[in-house]
Amino acid sequence: MTMFGVRSARLGTVPLGSRVPCDLCGRPKLTVAVVGTYFHVLFVPTYPLARRASVGCAHCHRVIPSEAAAPGVKAAAEAVVTRLRVPRTHYLGLAAAVASLLFCAVLGVALLGEPAPAQNTWAPLAAPVAVASPALP
Numbered sequence: 533m534t535m536f537g538v539r540s541a542r543l544g545t546v547p548l549g550s551r552v553p554c555d556l557c558g559r560p561k562l563t564v565a566v567v568g569t570y571f572h573v574l575f576v577p578t579y580p581l582a583r584r585a586s587v588g589c590a591h592c593h594r595v596i597p598s599e600a601a602a603p604g605v606k607a608a609a610e611a612v613v614t615r616l617r618v619p620r621t622h623y624l625g626l627a628a629a630v631a632s633l634l635f636c637a638v639l640g641v642a643l644l645g646e647p648a649p650a651q652n653t654w655a656p657l658a659a660p661v662a663v664a665s666p667a668l669p
């Protein structure tokens with residue numbers, strides 16, 4: 533069990549429909565699956581790292597990364613990747629860290645606040661005290 537690391541989650545699957553045909557079988561049955569990777573701490577998503585897309589064909593069942601696809605398919609996959617947004621839950625750990633820092637700052641100011649003016653609690657001596665020095669031999 534890792535306390536922190538990188539995980540991935542599916543952000544969405546979008547069919548390309550009849551716009552772009554498969555470059556292997558020629559049928560327009562492509563879908564783009566976008567996966568987002570994020571850094572997690574204790575399985576809480578903290579910060580999104582990257583988004584990757586893969587293109588799959590429902591007819592010939594070929595799945596390839598969008599970088600390896602034909603230029604037309606690659607452009608359509610890139611458009612899908614830019615259209616799909618990273619969910620806000622991937623920033624949950626970062627928001628919790630910022631909130632805890634703000635809470636600690638507010639709590640520190642509230643507890644410490646302005647320093648109280650120094651008060652002299654020592655009573656002044658009424659008269660100087662004469663100290664007899666021992667006689668030197």
Ligand SMILES: [Zn+2]
Pocket residue numbers: 554555556557558559589590591592593594
């Ligand atoms: Zn195909």
